[in-house]
Amino acid sequence: MFGLIGHSTNFDEARAKARSLGFEEFAEGSLDMWCSAPPQLVERLELTSPGGRTVEGAYIDSCFVPEMLSRFKTARRKVLSAMELAQKSGLDITALGGFTSIIFENFNLLKEQQIRSTTLEWQRFTTGNTHTAWVICRQVETNAPRLGIDLRHASVAVVGATGDIGSAVCRWLSQRTGVRELLLVARQQQPLLDLQRELGGGRILGLDEALPQADVVVWVASLPQTLSIEVASLKSPCLMIDGGYPKNLDSKANGAGIHVLKGGIVEFFSDITWQMMEMAEMANPSRQMFACFAEAILLEFEGIHTNFSWGRNNITLDKMDLIGAASLRHGFEALSLLPDSSAALATA
Amino acid sequence: MSGPPAADRLPDFSSELYKDAYSRINAIVIEGEQEAHDNYISIGTLIPDQAEELARLARMEIKHMKGFTACAKNLGVAADMPFAKKFFAPLHDNFQKALAEGKVVTCLLTQAILIEAFAISAYHIYIPVADPFARKITEGVVKDEYTHLNYGQQWLKANLETCREELEQANRANLPLVRTMLEQVASDAAVLQMDQEDLMADFLSSYQEALLDVGLTSREIARLAAAALVG
Numbered sequence: 001m002f003g004l005i006g007h008s009t010n011f012d013e014a015r016a017k018a019r020s021l022g023f024e025e026f027a028e029g030s031l032d033m034w035c036s037a038p039p040q041l042v043e044r045l046e047l048t049s050p051g052g053r054t055v056e057g058a059y060i061d062s063c064f065v066p067e068m069l070s071r072f073k074t075a076r077r078k079v080l081s082a083m084e085l086a087q088k089s090g091l092d093i094t095a096l097g098g099f100t101s102i103i104f105e106n107f108n109l110l111k112e113q114q115i116r117s118t119t120l121e122w123q124r125f126t127t128g129n130t131h132t133a134w135v136i137c138r139q140v141e142t143n144a145p146r147l148g149i150d151l152r153h154a155s156v157a158v159v160g161a162t163g164d165i166g167s168a169v170c171r172w173l174s175q176r177t178g179v180r181e182l183l184l185v186a187r188q189q190q191p192l193l194d195l196q197r198e199l200g201g202g203r204i205l206g207l208d209e210a211l212p213q214a215d216v217v218v219w220v221a222s223l224p225q226t227l228s229i230e231v232a233s234l235k236s237p238c239l240m241i242d243g244g245y246p247k248n249l250d251s252k253a254n255g256a257g258i259h260v261l262k263g264g265i266v267e268f269f270s271d272i273t274w275q276m277m278e279m280a281e282m283a284n285p286s287r288q289m290f291a292c293f294a295e296a297i298l299l300e301f302e303g304i305h306t307n308f309s310w311g312r313n314n315i316t317l318d319k320m321d322l323i324g325a326a327s328l329r330h331g332f333e334a335l336s337l338l339p340d341s342s343a344a345l346a347t348a
Numbered sequence: 349m350s351g352p353p354a355a356d357r358l359p360d361f362s363s364e365l366y367k368d369a370y371s372r373i374n375a376i377v378i379e380g381e382q383e384a385h386d387n388y389i390s391i392g393t394l395i396p397d398q399a400e401e402l403a404r405l406a407r408m409e410i411k412h413m414k415g416f417t418a419c420a421k422n423l424g425v426a427a428d429m430p431f432a433k434k435f436f437a438p439l440h441d442n443f444q445k446a447l448a449e450g451k452v453v454t455c456l457l458t459q460a461i462l463i464e465a466f467a468i469s470a471y472h473i474y475i476p477v478a479d480p481f482a483r484k485i486t487e488g489v490v491k492d493e494y495t496h497l498n499y500g501q502q503w504l505k506a507n508l509e510t511c512r513e514e515l516e517q518a519n520r521a522n523l524p525l526v527r528t529m530l531e532q533v534a535s536d537a538a539v540l541q542m543d544q545e546d547l548m549a550d551f552l553s554s555y556q557e558a559l560l561d562v563g564l565t566s567r568e569i570a571r572l573a574a575a576a577l578v579g
Contacts, residue, residue, distance in 0.1 A: 021567075022567050023567060023570045025571055025574030032545075035545055035549070037549070037573075038556045039553075040566050073543060073546065077549055077550075084553075116472045116554070117472075
């Protein structure tokens with residue numbers, strides 16, 4: 001059985017979701033109450049691949065909301081308790097979605113393997129980052145040509161290049177796509193230099209320098225509230241893949257010739273009976289989901305019960321090949337620009 | 349997002365502030381174990397075929413009580429027993445009333461689920477911040493308490509269909525008391541570096557887990573838990 005650990009995008013949405021799922025009392029509760037609330041296994045799911053193989057799984061809501069990010073102990077407890085519930089529910093491979101994997105990594109929760117009487121078995125969990133990275137690369141490869149951007153002549157900026165997903169994207173783009181030039185953007189200098197050495201290329205630039213030179217921008221960093229993008233200085237066309245979390249790039253960059261595509265989102269080939277994605281602002285919630293969630297589903301389809309994506313900078317091209325092939329085989333497709341993309345997406 | 353705080357520091361176990369807070373928290377634990385002993389013996393009178401097993405559980409509670417008494421002695425603290433008696437009075441009275449009415453389900457939910465789930469989560473949170481002597485004792489106790497929680501779970505699970513309604517009533521009458529009790533000792537617990545939100549959250553996790561095992565759905569449990577959380 002696969003598992004998905006998720007959370008609502010904000011507190012108001014969490015309350016609305018609680019109400020729609022029949023947790024009336026939670027819907028009435030204050031943020032303090034939500035801080036104490038235990039995680040909930042809210043849905044059981046079933047998916048059948050195009051080949052006719054059926055897998056079962058469950059969705060666990062960690063009862064975390066981003067409003068709790070400033071409360072370190074609360075955030076830590078929410079993530080660990082949700083993982084404990086997944087393990088105790090017998091889920092073999094569970095993906096950490098949204099902020100849960102970010103909290104896990106930033107707060108170094110690998111040190112916290114013991115939660116109450118449970119020793120967390122790391123092999124039951126995956127960040128889902130390998131599939132997310134593969135999907136983002138595919139989104140670049142498929143959508144750039146549609147806008148008339150030839151990757152062989154293009155500059156691709158990766159914002160958040162040194163992160164787990166960002167570095168994997170850089171590796172793939174430089175070795176598999178023949179991109180003319182990679183522009184590496186991240187906050188810390190030393191990891192950038194290390195990455196540049198590993199890639200054997202790429203230019204290290206500040207965000208403001210990189211954006212006007214980029215035909216494609218891959219965002220895999222969370223965007224600061226205060227960030228503003230000088231839209232007039234961007235190239236036209238410019239493909240922007242919004243692979244960060246939360247996905248709010250379309251509010252920062254829109255205008256003629258700028259095509260923002262939600263990154264790291266996949267669509268399943270048939271409808272899934274679940275309620276959880278409706279609130280995650282998916283355009284087609286019965287089929288679309290985060291690629292990290294899909295990774296747990298793929299690992300279940302493949303019978304690979306191991307922490308496939310784990311730790312930082314462990315994503316190899318071989319692993320991306322493996323998960324990518326599984327993704328295609330089991331009926332997932334990376335989200336693409338709509339045919340009339342300039343109208344539908346760029347002006348979102 | 350800021351990272352975790354710097355290296356965890358243990359409280360100063362010899363400070364007057366710590367000892368003062370400990371005199372009440374330790375007394376509650378001692379009184380709790382004594383009440384647990386008495387309650388299991390009492391429940392045995394309602395289900396005589398279980399009396400022997402319940403007496404066995406009760407004996408473990410007395411052993412725990414002695415362990416925690418030693419913890420206070422080790423720190424040179426006198427447990428404030430009058431405070432603890434008063435602290436437990438509302439829950440004690442509810443239990444005695446249910447006992448007099450022969451309500452097995454209420455008695456079991458109160459002692460074997462509510463109190464045990466609370467004790468387990470509180471002990472888990474205490475262990476990392478306890479003095480080395482108390483830490484060892486508490487680690488031993490927590491293992492036993494799982495047996496007790498499990499006893500209540502098994503009985504209620506086997507009898508769920510006939511006791512659902514009484515479970516709800518018993519929950520409504522007693523769960524809010526647990527929250528009130530927690531609030532009463534929040535500041536003392538904080539001196540021991542036990543966080544009130546952690547205590548409540550871990551208690552609710554244990555409580556939810558026990559009731560899931562009994563056979564209630566997560567929606568039913570959320571409704572029950574809300575009795576303690578909302579308002």
